[in-house]
Amino acid sequence: MIVLQKGVRKLWELILINGLIIGGQYALLALGFSLILGVARVLNLAHPAFYMLSAFTIYTFSQVLDFNLTVTYILSLVFMIGLGVVIYQVILAPVRAQTSTVLILGLVLGIAAQELMLIFYGGQFRSLTRLASGTMQLGDAVISNQHILALSAVMLSLLGVWFLLFKSRFGIPIRAVAQDREVANLMGIPESRIAILTMAVSVALAVIAAAMVAPIGVIDPLMWLHPLVIVLTAVILGGLGSIKGSIMAAFILAFVEVSLVFLAPGAAFLRGAVSMFVMLTVLMFKPEGLYGVFMEGER
Amino acid sequence: MFAYLARKIWRDFQGEILALPTRTILFAAAVALLLLPLVTDDAYLLRIVATASIFAVYAASWDLLVGFSGQTTLGHSLFFGIAAYTAALLNLRFGLPAFLTIPAGALAAVLAGLLLSLPALRVRGPYFSLASLAMPIILMGLIFSFPGLTGGEMGLSGISRLAGTRTGEYYFLLISMFVLTLLMWKIATSRTALIFHAIREDEIVVRVSGINTTYYKILVFCCSGFFAGMAGSLYAHFLRVVGPSTLDIMMSLQVIIWGIFGGVVTIYGPVVGVFILYPLLEYLRIIPDWRMLIFAGIVVVTLRFMPEGISNKFQDLLERQCPRCKERNIFMRKECRICCTDIGTCSRVG
Amino acid sequence: MAEDFLQVERLCKRFGGLHAVRDVSFSVGRHEMVGLIGPNGAGKTTLVRLLLGILRADSGRVLFRGQNLLGKKPWEIVSQGLALTFQNARPFARLPVIANVMVSCLSPRASKRGEWVKKIESRAMDALEFAGIADMAREPASCLSQGDLKRLEVARAIACEPDLLILDEPFGGLSPTETGLMAKSLRRLHKGGRFGRLHSEGPAMIIIEHKLSELMKIVDRVIVINFGELLAVGTPEEIVANPQVIEAYIGKEVD
Numbered sequence: 055m056i057v058l059q060k061g062v063r064k065l066w067e068l069i070l071i072n073g074l075i076i077g078g079q080y081a082l083l084a085l086g087f088s089l090i091l092g093v094a095r096v097l098n099l100a101h102p103a104f105y106m107l108s109a110f111t112i113y114t115f116s117q118v119l120d121f122n123l124t125v126t127y128i129l130s131l132v133f134m135i136g137l138g139v140v141i142y143q144v145i146l147a148p149v150r151a152q153t154s155t156v157l158i159l160g161l162v163l164g165i166a167a168q169e170l171m172l173i174f175y176g177g178q179f180r181s182l183t184r185l186a187s188g189t190m191q192l193g194d195a196v197i198s199n200q201h202i203l204a205l206s207a208v209m210l211s212l213l214g215v216w217f218l219l220f221k222s223r224f225g226i227p228i229r230a231v232a233q234d235r236e237v238a239n240l241m242g243i244p245e246s247r248i249a250i251l252t253m254a255v256s257v258a259l260a261v262i263a264a265a266m267v268a269p270i271g272v273i274d275p276l277m278w279l280h281p282l283v284i285v286l287t288a289v290i291l292g293g294l295g296s297i298k299g300s301i302m303a304a305f306i307l308a309f310v311e312v313s314l315v316f317l318a319p320g321a322a323f324l325r326g327a328v329s330m331f332v333m334l335t336v337l338m339f340k341p342e343g344l345y346g347v348f349m350e351g352e353r
Numbered sequence: 354m355f356a357y358l359a360r361k362i363w364r365d366f367q368g369e370i371l372a373l374p375t376r377t378i379l380f381a382a383a384v385a386l387l388l389l390p391l392v393t394d395d396a397y398l399l400r401i402v403a404t405a406s407i408f409a410v411y412a413a414s415w416d417l418l419v420g421f422s423g424q425t426t427l428g429h430s431l432f433f434g435i436a437a438y439t440a441a442l443l444n445l446r447f448g449l450p451a452f453l454t455i456p457a458g459a460l461a462a463v464l465a466g467l468l469l470s471l472p473a474l475r476v477r478g479p480y481f482s483l484a485s486l487a488m489p490i491i492l493m494g495l496i497f498s499f500p501g502l503t504g505g506e507m508g509l510s511g512i513s514r515l516a517g518t519r520t521g522e523y524y525f526l527l528i529s530m531f532v533l534t535l536l537m538w539k540i541a542t543s544r545t546a547l548i549f550h551a552i553r554e555d556e557i558v559v560r561v562s563g564i565n566t567t568y569y570k571i572l573v574f575c576c577s578g579f580f581a582g583m584a585g586s587l588y589a590h591f592l593r594v595v596g597p598s599t600l601d602i603m604m605s606l607q608v609i610i611w612g613i614f615g616g617v618v619t620i621y622g623p624v625v626g627v628f629i630l631y632p633l634l635e636y637l638r639i640i641p642d643w644r645m646l647i648f649a650g651i652v653v654v655t656l657r658f659m660p661e662g663i664s665n666k667f668q669d670l671l672e673r674q675c676p677r678c679k680e681r682n683i684f685m686r687k688e689c690r691i692c693c694t695d696i697g698t699c700s701r702v703g
Numbered sequence: 704m705a706e707d708f709l710q711v712e713r714l715c716k717r718f719g720g721l722h723a724v725r726d727v728s729f730s731v732g733r734h735e736m737v738g739l740i741g742p743n744g745a746g747k748t749t750l751v752r753l754l755l756g757i758l759r760a761d762s763g764r765v766l767f768r769g770q771n772l773l774g775k776k777p778w779e780i781v782s783q784g785l786a787l788t789f790q791n792a793r794p795f796a797r798l799p800v801i802a803n804v805m806v807s808c809l810s811p812r813a814s815k816r817g818e819w820v821k822k823i824e825s826r827a828m829d830a831l832e833f834a835g836i837a838d839m840a841r842e843p844a845s846c847l848s849q850g851d852l853k854r855l856e857v858a859r860a861i862a863c864e865p866d867l868l869i870l871d872e873p874f875g876g877l878s879p880t881e882t883g884l885m886a887k888s889l890r891r892l893h894k895g896g897r898f899g900r901l902h903s904e905g906p907a908m909i910i911i912e913h914k915l916s917e918l919m920k921i922v923d924r925v926i927v928i929n930f931g932e933l934l935a936v937g938t939p940e941e942i943v944a945n946p947q948v949i950e951a952y953i954g955k956e957v958d
Contacts, residue, residue, distance in 0.1 A: 097479075145653060145657055148657065149656065149657060149660040151660075152660045152661070154425075154613050155613060155656050155660040157609070157613075158609060158613045158614070158652070158656060159653055159656055161606055161609075161610070162649045162652045162653050162656075163649070163653065165645055165649050166645070166646055166649035166650065166653070168645075169643075169644075169646040169649065170646060172642070173642050173646065279602070283486070283602065286483055286486065287483060287486075287487075290480055290482075290483040290484075294479060294480075321498075323494075323497050324494045324497070326490050326493075326494065327490050327491045327493065327494025328494070330486070330487035331487070331491055333483065333484070333487055334484055334487045334488075337475070337483075338476075341475055341476040341477075342480075343480065
């Protein structure tokens with residue numbers, strides 16, 4: 055995941071760049087996850103698996119079937135959104151009322167996807183073709199174009215979702231459903247269609263994360279497990295229902311992780327534990343998360 | 354005297370177990386498991402059943418915490434792992450025998466329950482779920498940090514056996530399972546469990562009813578920790594190897610799969626879930642590549658069509674609740690076996 | 704006498720910038736039935752939640768029999784002898800009705816006071832009997848109607864055998880006939896006596912209510928609050944005639 059780059063020498067630059075990119079990747083996944091959680095009340099644990107599947111779809115189209123990159127991305131986007139919507143409609147939506155069942159189904163679907171990829175591609179690490187080659191001079195730092203591209207794509211998609219939700223006509227019904235499903239239904243908002251739309255957006259975010267960030271590192275069928283933990287953590291740490299919060303938390307967790315890896319390479323295996331510790335500490339002092347809706351709790 | 358006692362026991366047996374098909378099935382299954390070593394000496398099969406009975410205790414303890422009290426934890430492996438490591442370390446480093454290390458492991462898990470109840474008193478709902486997810490991951494970090502003591506990635510091996518023979522171990526585990534699950538079932542049907550139920554439904558109201566919820570929450574964490582810990586230390590002594598996999602996130606998630614597949618808030622539901630799913634997963638080893646995929650497929654299809662879990666589904670199919678006295682009856686009966694109300698025309702209770 | 708039962712002194716609570724309760728002081732006697740009224744959003748529910756310790760007060764004192772209640776946990780306060788019914792009924796939806804009441808019976812206070820009744824089921828049943836929903840005892844609480852839920856709340860509260868019962872809109876959602884019945888059983892409870900195996904010494908009551916005509920018939924004294932502040936205290940007759948109260952409820956006449 056984290057790639058040391060030649061040319062960038064200063065430690066803080068490494069931490070900054072990698073933190074931003076990994077944070078962006080986590081933020082995209084956390085955003086998709088919290089969107090579908092907020093709108094359809096579906097705790098979709100399979101969401102990071104969509105990210106993994108997207109990476110493998112892109113791999114299949116571009117390296118196995120040898121399509122060019124544009125075609126690959128369009129095809130993967132269409133395929134993954136279709137898959138996501140079908141899974142949502144056929145498997146998750148009918149049992150939506152039972153939260154615990156949804157939880158398990160999501161998890162098991164993720165495992166199924168992982169196993170399927172293991173059967174088709176085996177467990178070895180693979181890498182996606184980079185979108186851009188070469189490097190760029192920024193001040194006295196040298197950054198590869200792929201990193202720049204990933205960073206800008208991540209930021210653009212975050213901005214795009216923000217625009218879609220808060221500045222466009224489509225955002226109003228989505229936010230309405232997230233606030234109160236029954237009332238939104240009574241107001242004539244086709245709630246089920248909104249949920250499908252949200253599912254499509256959230257899968258699309260996973261595809262973007264896979265397309266832009268995955269080429270930096272390696273892909274393998276188990277690559278969804280660590281993001282799963284991080285995404286769950288970020289959504290809670292940021293405060294349930296707060297999109298701003300989960301994005302912030304994703305970046306915080308990414309920076310914690312990246313700093314640990316660069317500052318104490320020997321303790322890199324502790325990255326999960328340290329992220330968890332950070333979350334636990336925050337929750338003990340701020341039980342509603344960073345940006346959770348502040349409510350005078352009953353105690 | 355003896356004849357009287359025998360008749361009484363038979364009558365109770367008839368009234369409590371034979372009257373209800375689901376209980377009859379459970380009883381028959383238990384008897385079958387007890388007789389299994391007499392019929393076969395297939396070591397693989399016996400080993401699977403023995404492991405399944407350990408996991409059954411583990412899954413039932415999860416139900417006690419999550420199903421009954423609504424403290425949805427994603428880190429149940431904390432109890433299992435901490436007990437397994439404690440038992441293994443005491444056994445290997447201090448040479449304590451199994452009958453001491455098993456309670457010691459359970460005790461360690463009770464302490465872990467105390468620790469886990471701290472965030473539970475502070476944060477609720479999904480926030481707690483995540484806080485609980487953090488605990489085993491942090492503990493795993495600690496275990497990796499002291500490889501000298503804990504064996505690091507490789508874990509600890511060479512733990513002493515539970516009993517001299519395979520059959521001995523089998524019976525030891527099976528009977529422990531029966532005793533522990535019956536204990537849990539007793540707890541789950543007691544007065545105290547009523548408060549656990551109520552805490553799940555609305556904690557604030559329980560407080561305003563004059564009940565010290567802090568005490569009961571800590572209590573349920575310790576109870577659940579104790580039983581999961583028993584399972585963990587039995588596991589250490591049965592497999593004779595303890596590795597980080599006992600604390601793994603998959604260990605926590607697996608128990609949720611078993612529990613929900615079997616049906617929550619029943620105690621016996623998760624046990625049934627384990628005894629169906631664990632052997633299934635083991636026997637799927639004949640097609641190793643497709644094993645997890647088929648397993649996942651079966652779980653998805655089952656839960657898609659019976660989201661309330663398999664044991665609840667079968668109970669609704671085979672039994673009907675009397676609308677008047679709420680006792681359960683076999684589905685063929687036209688009138689309630691307790692109060693003789695006509696139930697032939699009522700619909701099943703869903 | 705009034706001084707040593709319940710005494711609330713300069714109680715304050717803020718939610719962010721909003722003063723939900725500001726400097727409220729009043730007292731309740733041991734055998735009083737007090738109405739607590741005020742327009743919507745006046746802070747009535749917040750006030751009683753402060754008394755029960757569900758919310759933490761910012762400042763002030765609540766003395767109950769000379770002991771300060773502030774800072775104590777709700778269950779400690781209930782053990783002292785207070786009880787509360789919730790405005791929007793909050794049953795344990797998936798538990799049977801009787802189990803809802805049995806939870807109260809399991810509290811330390813209830814089990815200490817009714818030691819001679821071994822079976823808490825029968826005590827719970829008596830509470831349900833008193834509230835008038837004994838026939839629903841074994842149904843899950845989720846199938847109760849709004850009126851029955853209100854009765855369940857009352858049954859739950861009296862199962863603790865309180866000395867001071869606080870009722871948050873006990874008539875809310877009830878039909879006129881049901882309101883009359885409920886008012887009657889509250890009076891009966893206030894008089895005290897034996898209800899099956901439950902023993903009542905006649906709790907003092909604080910009743911929050913919007914149906915003023917019903918309320919005025921049963922209470923001895925009325926406390927009016929508006930915008931979190933105490934507006935008036937007096938007998939029902941005085942309150943009905945108080946121009947400030949009329950203004951708060953109906954608004955000022957424009958000259």
